[in-house]
Amino acid sequence: MMDDASGAPRLDRMIHEPSRLRIMTLLFVAGSADFTYLLRECELSKGNLSVQLTRLDEAGYVKIEKGYRGKIPCTSASLTKTGRQAFRAYRTYLAGILKSTEGV
Amino acid sequence: MMQDLSGVRRQVRDYWYVDGLPELFGGAAISLFSAVMLTALATGSGLLANAALMVLVLSVAVVAVVMRAMKRRVTYPRTGQVTERLSSRMTRLAGIVVWVCVAIPVLAAWEHGPVFRAPMLILSTGVATGLAMAWAAYRRSQRAGYVAATACVAASAVAATIGVAPTLGIIVVFLTAGVGSMVVGAFTLGYYLARNPLPQRQAA
Numbered sequence: 001m002m003d004d005a006s007g008a009p010r011l012d013r014m015i016h017e018p019s020r021l022r023i024m025t026l027l028f029v030a031g032s033a034d035f036t037y038l039l040r041e042c043e044l045s046k047g048n049l050s051v052q053l054t055r056l057d058e059a060g061y062v063k064i065e066k067g068y069r070g071k072i073p074c075t076s077a078s079l080t081k082t083g084r085q086a087f088r089a090y091r092t093y094l095a096g097i098l099k100s101t102e103g104v
Numbered sequence: 105m106m107q108d109l110s111g112v113r114r115q116v117r118d119y120w121y122v123d124g125l126p127e128l129f130g131g132a133a134i135s136l137f138s139a140v141m142l143t144a145l146a147t148g149s150g151l152l153a154n155a156a157l158m159v160l161v162l163s164v165a166v167v168a169v170v171m172r173a174m175k176r177r178v179t180y181p182r183t184g185q186v187t188e189r190l191s192s193r194m195t196r197l198a199g200i201v202v203w204v205c206v207a208i209p210v211l212a213a214w215e216h217g218p219v220f221r222a223p224m225l226i227l228s229t230g231v232a233t234g235l236a237m238a239w240a241a242y243r244r245s246q247r248a249g250y251v252a253a254t255a256c257v258a259a260s261a262v263a264a265t266i267g268v269a270p271t272l273g274i275i276v277v278f279l280t281a282g283v284g285s286m287v288v289g290a291f292t293l294g295y296y297l298a299r300n301p302l303p304q305r306q307a308a
Contacts, residue, residue, distance in 0.1 A: 029109060030116045030186045037184025069176055076185070 014059045015090045019044055019052045024079070027062065028087045032078035053077055061086055114243075119186050121244050123179045124292025129171055131285025133163035138279035145272055182300040223264035226273030230260020233281050241288070248291045252284025 015024050022042040026033060033041075039049055056062035061083030066075050079087070120126060137160045144152030179185075234257040241249020259280040263273035 025109065026112060026116075026186075029112045029189070031189040033186040034180070034184045036180070036182075037186045040183060069180060072181070074180075 011093060012086055012090045014056070014061065015086060017052075019048060020056060023049075023052055023056065023077075024061065024083065024087050024090075027077060027079045028084065030078075032065075032076050035075040035077075038077065056083070059083075116186055116188050118244055119188075121240075121292075122183065123175070123296045124289040124294075125171055125174050125178070126289070127246075127285045128289025128293060129167045129174075131282045131287075131289055133160070133167050133282075134278055135282030135286060136163065138275050138282055141275050142272075142279065145275065178297075182296075182302055223267060223270075223273070225270045226268070226277065227260050227264040229274050230257050230263075230277045233260075233277055237281065237284065244292075246288055246292055248288045249284075252281070252288050255284050256280050 057064050062077050063080050064077050140156040234253040237253035260277045263276050
């Protein structure tokens with residue numbers, strides 16, 4: 001979870017964006033997934049998925065590995081330790097907000 | 105889409121079975137082992153009985169290699185590849201402990217308990233196999249799996265009623281399970297291929 005200047009927790013916008021949240025959710029559960037699988041399950045276009053994966057990679061949340069399956073290029077992604085911790089913190093943060101609004 | 109984590113987890117866990125290949129090749133291996141064992145029992149050949157065990161051991165390795173190759177050609181280009189996170193060491197250890205706790209009394213009963221030498225052993229094997237297949241069919245939404253599960257129970261009931269030897273009865277149950285599994289795999293593979301055509305590769 002990210003903290004603001006006062007030290008209070010705030011929403012992690014890197015994860016909160018819907019497309020990236022889908023990717024992070026899937027990778028949080030799975031060990032790793034290739035581009036084709038993510039494309040189908042996250043229902044994103046190739047370009048969008050590529051961009052979002054790059055952003056998550058730059059943030060250090062996702063590790064991208066490029067290789068070949070026979071002669072066909074293959075890209076797979078998995079969560080890094082930082083990414084896993086960030087997702088847990090994000091989940092805790094959201095659960096806290098939802099709990100605080102119970103009975104309102 | 106999939107914001108329900110337990111649903112995603114289940115989907116990832118069962119992804120290996122999405123194409124029916126494990127049922128097809130696993131069933132083929134079990135059928136082959138059972139057929140050779142059945143022939144060994146019919147002819148009284150110790151050599152064939154040993155060959156059946158060799159088939160069982162070799163088929164594990166062969167099926168693993170063939171399955172990987174088939175998945176690379178059939179499944180991954182169509183619907184991609186996802187791997188499940190490895191369970192923790194404690195979970196794996198707990199699984200082994202449970203297996204040992206179940207296996208020791210069963211083996212002891214097999215060796216010493218006269219009740220387990222009766223047709224009840226065949227029937228219980230058939231029911232246990234049938235239940236396992238029905239559970240798999242339920243989890244993977246394979247309707248043909250229920251038919252295969254019922255066939256297993258029916259085969260064990262027939263074998264128990266006729267009064268065949270326990271070994272023969274159990275092999276009949278395994279043969280039914282193997283053939284049933286192959287049929288389920290073939291159905292699942294056909295459905296999978298029909299629903300997931302190979303994507304056209306873009307020209308470079």
